[in-house]
Amino acid sequence: MTSSPYAVALVSGGLDSMVSAAMARDAGQRVLALSFDYNQRHRVELAAARRIADALGVERHIVLPMDLSAFGGSALTADIDVPKGGAGTEDGGGIPVTYVPARNTIFLSLALGWAEAAGARDIYIGVNALDYSGYPDCRPEFIAAFEGLAELATKAGVEGDPFRIQAPLQHMTKADIVREGTRLGLDLGLSWSCYDPALGSLHCGECDSCRLRAKGFDEAGIADPTRYAVKPI
Numbered sequence: 001m002t003s004s005p006y007a008v009a010l011v012s013g014g015l016d017s018m019v020s021a022a023m024a025r026d027a028g029q030r031v032l033a034l035s036f037d038y039n040q041r042h043r044v045e046l047a048a049a050r051r052i053a054d055a056l057g058v059e060r061h062i063v064l065p066m067d068l069s070a071f072g073g074s075a076l077t078a079d080i081d082v083p084k085g086g087a088g089t090e091d092g093g094g095i096p097v098t099y100v101p102a103r104n105t106i107f108l109s110l111a112l113g114w115a116e117a118a119g120a121r122d123i124y125i126g127v128n129a130l131d132y133s134g135y136p137d138c139r140p141e142f143i144a145a146f147e148g149l150a151e152l153a154t155k156a157g158v159e160g161d162p163f164r165i166q167a168p169l170q171h172m173t174k175a176d177i178v179r180e181g182t183r184l185g186l187d188l189g190l191s192w193s194c195y196d197p198a199l200g201s202l203h204c205g206e207c208d209s210c211r212l213r214a215k216g217f218d219e220a221g222i223a224d225p226t227r228y229a230v231k232p233i
Contacts, residue, residue: 004120006119007029007123008033008118010125011034013044013045013046013052014191014193015178016177019184019186020167021033021052022186023124023168023180024122029122033049034064035050035053036107038068038100039066039068039069041077042197044201047192073100073101074099074100074101082195083097083208095135099134108123112153122163123163123166126167126169127142129170140167143170175217176220177216178220188225193209195210202227203227206230211232211233215232
């Protein structure tokens with residue numbers, strides 16, 4: 001079995017992915033950061049991803065272009081309003097329209113390709129199953145299933161050198177994540193969470209992601225460095 005010093009970390013530019021990647025670095029791994037320009041509504045997060053990659057001193061940062069707006073089906077990739085009704089809520093109680101179809105499956109598949117090519121065996125993703133908006137591809141069952149798929153779908157896996165999908169934030173609250181980022185000495189103000197950016201590069205303060213972010217800082221008892229257009233309720 002390969003013992004590789006490298007780990008591929010998905011770095012969206014958000015708070016969770018920032019802390020997840022920092023945890024890989026804290027574990028002594030050399031981080032390869034992967035971000036995606038998928039024509040998302042909040043492409044400002046890519047500037048945050050670059051800031052984070054620089055701050056973490058990653059070995060390499062790839063921003064991979066793809067156009068998921070060609071598929072649509074999400075408020076983040078199509079002409080659909082971003083809900084502003086409160087964290088974790090949606091008409092009818094279903095999965096929010098900010099869910100991007102199969103996004104984490106797509107992202108992890110590409111991360112897996114880079115990991116195999118680079119000889120890395122750990123892939124870090126900042127998914128969370130507690131303070132989140134109900135996305136199916138953030139659940140522990142999904143992470144476990146993808147890890148099994150990686151073993152079946154790769155040369156390394158079938159030769160007995162499997163990959164590990166690391167989701168260190170899986171069972172943490174947003175407050176826990178803020179505390180962990182603070183413990184790691186991160187400037188959490190470098191990250192971007194808002195789904196519907198306001199003029200002047202401000203977080204809107206009203207979307208689910210802004211509300212969850214603000215709630216995390218508040219419950220952690222740590223000053224929120226985020227600039228909001230509207231103070232989250």
